[in-house]
Amino acid sequence: MKVIVERAELLKSLSHVHRVVERRNTIPILANVLMRTGAGGLELKATDLDLEVVETVPAEVGQAGATTVPAHVLYDIVRKLPDGAQVALETSGERGTLQVRAGRARFTLQTLPEGDFPDLAAGEFSHTFQVKSADFRRLVDKTQFAISTEETRYYLNGIYLHVTEAAGFETPVLRAVATDGHRLAQAQLAAPEGAAGMPGVIVPRKTVAEVQKLLEDKDAIVSVSLSATKIRLALGAIVLTSKLIDGTFPDYGRVIPQGNDKTLMVDKADFAAAVDRVSTVSSERGRAVKLSLSEGRLILSVTNPDSGSAVEELEVDYAAEALDIGFNSRYLLDITAQLEGDTAELKLADPGSPTLVRDSTKTDALYVLMPMRV
Amino acid sequence: MASRDRAPSQLPLELPSAPGFKREDFLEAPGNAAALALLDAYPDWPAPMVCLVGPAGAGKSHLAAMFAETAGALQVRAGDLTRAGVPEALVAGALVVEDLAAGAFDEAALFHLLNLAKETGAHVLFTARQAPSGFALATADLASRLRAMPTVEIAPADDALLAAVLVKLFADRQIPVDEPTVHYLLARMERSVSGAEALVGAIDRAALAARRPVTRAFAADVLRATSEAADEE
Numbered sequence: 039m040k041v042i043v044e045r046a047e048l049l050k051s052l053s054h055v056h057r058v059v060e061r062r063n064t065i066p067i068l069a070n071v072l073m074r075t076g077a078g079g080l081e082l083k084a085t086d087l088d089l090e091v092v093e094t095v096p097a098e099v100g101q102a103g104a105t106t107v108p109a110h111v112l113y114d115i116v117r118k119l120p121d122g123a124q125v126a127l128e129t130s131g132e133r134g135t136l137q138v139r140a141g142r143a144r145f146t147l148q149t150l151p152e153g154d155f156p157d158l159a160a161g162e163f164s165h166t167f168q169v170k171s172a173d174f175r176r177l178v179d180k181t182q183f184a185i186s187t188e189e190t191r192y193y194l195n196g197i198y199l200h201v202t203e204a205a206g207f208e209t210p211v212l213r214a215v216a217t218d219g220h221r222l223a224q225a226q227l228a229a230p231e232g233a234a235g236m237p238g239v240i241v242p243r244k245t246v247a248e249v250q251k252l253l254e255d256k257d258a259i260v261s262v263s264l265s266a267t268k269i270r271l272a273l274g275a276i277v278l279t280s281k282l283i284d285g286t287f288p289d290y291g292r293v294i295p296q297g298n299d300k301t302l303m304v305d306k307a308d309f310a311a312a313v314d315r316v317s318t319v320s321s322e323r324g325r326a327v328k329l330s331l332s333e334g335r336l337i338l339s340v341t342n343p344d345s346g347s348a349v350e351e352l353e354v355d356y357a358a359e360a361l362d363i364g365f366n367s368r369y370l371l372d373i374t375a376q377l378e379g380d381t382a383e384l385k386l387a388d389p390g391s392p393t394l395v396r397d398s399t400k401t402d403a404l405y406v407l408m409p410m411r412v
Numbered sequence: 413m414a415s416r417d418r419a420p421s422q423l424p425l426e427l428p429s430a431p432g433f434k435r436e437d438f439l440e441a442p443g444n445a446a447a448l449a450l451l452d453a454y455p456d457w458p459a460p461m462v463c464l465v466g467p468a469g470a471g472k473s474h475l476a477a478m479f480a481e482t483a484g485a486l487q488v489r490a491g492d493l494t495r496a497g498v499p500e501a502l503v504a505g506a507l508v509v510e511d512l513a514a515g516a517f518d519e520a521a522l523f524h525l526l527n528l529a530k531e532t533g534a535h536v537l538f539t540a541r542q543a544p545s546g547f548a549l550a551t552a553d554l555a556s557r558l559r560a561m562p563t564v565e566i567a568p569a570d571d572a573l574l575a576a577v578l579v580k581l582f583a584d585r586q587i588p589v590d591e592p593t594v595h596y597l598l599a600r601m602e603r604s605v606s607g608a609e610a611l612v613g614a615i616d617r618a619a620l621a622a623r624r625p626v627t628r629a630f631a632a633d634v635l636r637a638t639s640e641a642a643d644e645e
Contacts, residue, residue, distance in 0.1 A: 190625035193586045219424045219620035285586055288427040326420035364420055392425060412420045 039073070039103025041080050043095055045123040045140065048080075049116045051093040054252060054276060055084040056113040058091050071112060072155045073127065074104035078275070080127075083155070084109055089245050089280045090158040091252075104152040105129050107136050115145055160270060160279050163263035167232035169212075171273065172256035177214040178246055180225035180403045183372050185243050186218035193285030194218060197246055199269075200238035201229045206401055210234060215290050221369050222290060222406040223376070237266045240283035245269070252276055294406055295392050298385035300358035302331060303398060306382045308352060309336075310374040316340045316348040317367035326410045327367040331386075332360040340367075363389045364412030373405045424620040429585040433477035439576045443567030444471055450564050451479055455535060458562045461526065463512065463538040466566030469577075469605025472539035476508045479537050490517040490538075498525045502534045512540040514547040523554045569605050574598060577605050581612040582626070587619070593628040600635055614638050 055071055063069045072083040080097035083090065115138055116125065123140040129149065130137065138145040178197065186194035197216045204211040204226055212233050213226040241249075252273060253260060263270040270279045317327055320340045330337040336354045341347040363386060373395050374382055381398040395405040431437075440448060447464055450457065464472045480487050485506035493501070493509065498521060501507055507529070529536050538544070543565075544558040569577060575598050582589045601611050615634045619626050 186623075188623045188625065190588055191586075191620070217425060217427065218623070219427060220422055220623075222425060286430055289430065290427065292428050293425045321419075366422060390423060406425065408423045408425050410420045410422050 039075060039105055039127065039129045040100035041075060041127050042098040042100070043080055043125050043127065045116060045119050045121065045125050047095045048125055049113075051082050051095045051275075052109070052113045052116055054093055055082050055091045056109045057248065057251070058084040058086055058089055059109040060086050061110070067106060067150050067154050067156070069108050069110070070106035070150055070155070071109035072104065072106045072152055074152065075099045075102045085156060085158055086244075087156060087158070088242065089248065089278070091248065092277045092279075094275045100128075103129060105136055105149045106152055106155055107147040107149050111147065112138070119143065158268075158279050158281070160268055161265060163265045163268070163270060165232060165236040165265075166261060166263040167230040167236075168259050168261050169227075169230045170256075171253045171258040171260050173227050174260055174262070175250065175253040175256075177212070177225045177227065178250055178253075180376055181214045181216040181223040182246055182250065183376070184216040184218055184221050184223040184405075185246065186216075187243075188218070191219070192283060193240065193287060196240040196242045196283045198238060198240050198287040198290070201233050201236055215287070217288075217290060217293075217406075220366070220408050221373065222293060223373075223403070224290075224294070224405070225403040227402065233262075236264050238287065239264060239266075239269060240285060240287055241269055242280065242283050245278070245280040248278060248280075252278060293392055294404070295385065295387060295394050298387040298391075298394055300331075300361060300386040301356070302336070302384040302386060303355035304336065304352065304382050304384070306374050306377050306380055309382055310371055312338050312350045312352055313367050313370050313374075316350050319345050319348045320367060321345070325367050326364045326412045327370065328362060328364045328412045330360075330362050331356050331358075333357060358386075361386060361389070362412075363393070364410040365393075365407060366410055369407055373407060376403065376405065422621050424617050426617075427620070429616070431474075431584045432580070433474050434481075435478055437580065438471065438474055438478065439573060439580060441570065441573040441576075443569065443573065444475075447471070447475055447564045447566050451475055451482075454479065454483060457535065460533060461529060461536045461538070461561055463540055463544055463561055463563045464566060465540050465543045465563050467541060467568055467604065467606070469607075469609055470566040470568070471605075472566065473510060476510060476537055476539050479506075480508050483535060485535070485537070490522070493517060493521045493525065495521045495524050497521070498528055501525070502528055502532060502536075505532070506535045507537070509536060509538045512538045512544055513542070514549075519549060519551045519554055523551055523557070526554070526557050569603075571598065574603065574605070574608060577608050578612065581608060585612065585616050587616060587626050589626050589631075590628070593626065593631050596628050597631055597635065611635065611638065 074081045078094040081094045083092045119140045126139040128137045134149050136147045136149050181197050197214050199214050201210050202213055210229045211226040212229040215224045258273055261272040267282055316338045319342050321342050328339045336352045339349045377397045379397045379399040383396045383398045385394040389409055392406045392408050466472055483506035484504050485508050486504050487508040488501050489510050490512045543563050549555040578594050601607055615631055618634045624630055
């Protein structure tokens with residue numbers, strides 16, 4: 039194989055694919071990136087056996103071929119090459135090496151045979167739809183924070199993507215839901231053509247993070263393909279294929295409160311700042327903040343036997359009966375950070391039941407938060 | 413456990429689990445062999461109307477769901493049955509009536525159901541905790557009809573079945589548990605399927621609240637806390 043690639047192009051693609059490669063691998067070839075010449079230039083591919091990213095970069099192909107080299111090393115080399123450099127990549131069949139040349143710098147990397155590189159056999163996809171990058175990214179961004187990190191709850195370690203009927207929408211919606219059992223986030227958009235009847239799928243956390251990084255160009259159109267076991271996103275020269283979580287997402291609709299009648303309207307920024315301030319004295323373990331609501335008034339307080347206490351009062355729009363309820367301050371801040379309008383709307387029931395949080399103006403996303411017993 | 417803890421504690425969302433109600437999910441045991449044989453023999457039953465009798469958690473609802481699946485039967489709770497709703501309930505020619513309990517149903521509605529089912533030759537599977545022959549009823553004709561209905565008893569679970577039930581309950585909730593944990597719980601928990609259900613539910617909620625995997629030590633903590641709470645009551 040002999041190719042010449044523009045440094046910036048190669049760096050951009052390597053920055054996408056090298057992230058898939060785990061830093062520690064028991065299978066040596068998983069540490070490598072596969073490079074293969076093709077009609078479109080040079081194809082780069084990396085995988086961790088659950089997730090695979092393939093990207094094609096424009097290249098001047100002198101001699102067709104393929105090889106694999108350590109992904110992080112190659113990325114670091116290209117990163118340190120001067121901007122505007124032309125990078126020559128050339129394999130030496132006898133020695134099993136790849137030579138990387140740019141200007142006066144020359145590197146020789148050990149290769150592993152391309153035939154050993156695993157392929158994430160994608161199989162057939164039953165559903166494909168096109169969606170604006172920014173719209174799809176929004177579904178992911180709004181819900182990603184609520185994904186569980188507790189590994190044994192594997193069925194909560196991702197975003198549940200499915201098509202459903204929704205109140206306020208004339209047509210079915212494509213909905214994303216994530217929960218860690220303490221809070222839940224839901225975002226939706228009118229289901230794109232082709233999404234109807236798709237299987238409900240759980241997209242793993244690592245894939246979600248990669249998708250967020252790949253969908254940088256807001257106006258691009260991303261093509262999403264699904265089967266019961268795999269998801270594929272194609273965006274320009276990049277194709278990401280991932281396994282899905284083999285589990286059943288819980289019937290989350292049953293934990294979204296419908297009848298909470300105590301409405302609190304509060305300035306989002308003031309609320310977040312006050313929560314952040316009073317939580318300064320909270321213990322690392324508890325992080326509990328108590329909300330004491332009475333007509334037109336909200337008192338936030340934290341009492342930590344080890345360090346002290348804090349109280350702050352806010353003027354709010356609240357007309358229901360008085361209520362004391364505790365929340366994890368971290369969770370309150372996570373949720374308010376997702377709201378886009380100026381006013382947060384909290385629908386409360388009692389200190390032991392879930393609270394519904396929404397943007398006062400936006401109806402396409404909602405959050406459910408379980409209280410803490412304080 | 414959490415209620416006596418002075419430190420603030422996070423409450424978990426009550427995320428529902430999805431119990432597997434398929435034939436392959438059913439755990440066969442000597443105590444439920446007769447009931448399972450009845451289901452498998454459908455529609456070749458001793459009589460078109462039969463009642464499954466057994467304690468809570470014996471598998472009555474599971475068997476009823478399996479019957480509903482094979483026979484295309486509708487399912488109704490005995491307490492929800494109304495006289496006007498009877499023809500509609502029998503429209504499929506097969507029906508499940510769950511939770512038949514003395515004093516917890518409309519006698520006129522049930523009597524009408526028995527008559528209409530007999531007339532139309534519909535198959536009806538009842539489930540009850542106590543045999544309906546013992547019900548004290550105001551309608552004498554209904555009492556005699558219920559006495560005449562064949563019943564199939566499900567015996568309380570033995571140890572082997574309870575172990576399998578524990579594994580199934582954790583699997584329903586998609587929680588991986590190892591064998592030592594199951595044996596630990598089995599040796600110490602209330603010896604009934606409903607006891608196992610309550611315990612697995614408590615462990616699931618506690619693990620979700622604490623964000624911890626279900627290990628033997630964690631399960632032991634929950635078991636201790638639930639039995640202490642029961643003692644205090």
